[in-house]
Amino acid sequence: MNKSKHQPRPLAEFVDRNFHWLALAPACAVLVLLTIYPVIEMIAMAFSTITFERASEVWKFTPVENFREFLSDDIFRVALKNTLIFAVISVLIEVCFGLGLAILVSSIGKLKGIVRTVLIIPILMPPVAIGSMWKLMYSLDFGVLNQAITAVGFQPVNWLGSTSLALLSVVIVDVWHWTPFVFLILFAAVEAVPNDVIEAARIDGAKNRSIIFRIIIPLIWPTIIVALFFRAILAFKVFDQIFLLTSGGPGTSTEVVSLHLYKVYFQQNELGYGSMLSLAVIGATIAFIWVGHRASRFMRAP
Template sequence: MTTSQATAQRPSPANAAPAPAGTGAVAQGDQHLWRWISFTPALAMMLALSVLPIVNLVITSFQDISWADGQATRSFAGLAHYKALFSDNLFAAGLRNTVIFALAAVAGQMVLAFAMALMVSRIVRGRVLYRAIFILPLLIPGIVIGAIWKLMLNFDFGLVNKLLGLFGFMPHDWLGSPETALFSVIVVDIWHWTPFCFLLFLAGLESLPQDVFEASKMDGASAWQELVHITLPLMVPTIIVTFAFRLIVAFKVFDEVYLLTGGGPGTSTEVLSFTLYQRFFTEDKAGYGSAMSVAIIFIVSILLVIAISARRGAGRQS
């Protein structure tokens, strides 16, 4: 028997016996069930660590809590805590300062980080060294950053006033003056978090398609035209994600304010997180502090929704 005759006698796939009806559906159902079984522990942990505490926080925000003989006494307060937020001067000052702080600090970080990332992306030799130097502030613990800048901004022997004295300027109480206290905290936050934005921008620049830049150079585009018409449009998704993440984190600033100014002088550096700390832990107003926490979560959630919408809009345009 020849090879062609043997091949002809082999059953073709079309003549093969069909699979039992419903076998594929059963296998797909088993996979679906197994996925849910595998996902259940993670879902239960997420509910236990995030959803349940938030639910408890919301419930507590409608209650007054007092302590007697080590026991908590709860009484229903209704919307009284939420109404009190509108007449709380510290909350209003904290919200105003937080918005100013977040917008100013994040804007400064974005501009500096993008310039640094653009510079490093065009360096051929020594890129790793520059990257290591630029991310150093991000590796320093917050308590150390507070100590460093409190010494640098000290009125009597601070390095900043010493440098200003070399140019004939009088020393200034940077952290003790209401006019410059918030500005000083913003500068510290820019110094601290610019490396984070730098890393994200550098990763985004290095992932851009190089054929577009090569085509622009062949067309005679200048460096400025390349930046405005190619680099920035391609970097819009990365810029939006970085801005949104940093804005949300900036709204939760606490350690820098606590270490540098303690919310003072007056209410010049009062921020939402520090106001919440005072109400919840110092004044022991658990119900009112819970209501303030819910309000802060609501504000941050709005920012998150806006960021996601902007990111999707940029993705559709690109």
């Protein structure tokens, strides 16, 4: 009887052998519930037309009609072009500014912590507050920018109402908002560069420019690529700033993919076609990341 009490139970043995899988099971269940299932649902919606009749959904399988509408959607092509222009320009500027600020702040002494805290304030502000603030600053009649321009004798500029300046104005807001994010990532990388390497380069007669371009940047290049990809993905999904500042106007000069999707889903109530647009956006994002990855590998090649 005593021996049988000390024999391991089958359930305990099973738990011991498969504990690592059992520990991951809740996370996998949440992943399936919140990620995989909605994606499957979106794919099903992309090939259907969904209407609401008598407080219920009515699904009709119409893949050809949705695809034909996608091919004839001129606004989507304009929105995709604007999104690519916005993402490329804003991300490149943010990475350059963030890298410069990271190197500059890393070189100062006691005030480093205070300067770093001040620089990250923009990313702590709510997007609604940022959009309202910049919309007032861009105001044609009483905005602080036009007040400064007219004070020196120039005519006021219609920042948000001009088709040639509206997208650039939104890019400026995005650069102001997200450069601190890139700065934080690159600042940590610059701080991790060994001081011995920099001091050895100075002893050998290297100037500051040579140290930056031949030592610091090559050592933190992987971090630069990570920051670039993070910001590229977020910039490709831009919505709140453009929605608050221009709502896609004037005309379609600031129409972006996320805003067009919002209008298709919630204003035109075309759930099926909106899902097909979402699939197209996912494909475009993957292609954009793949091209960026190939470009980064080419730039790192000797």
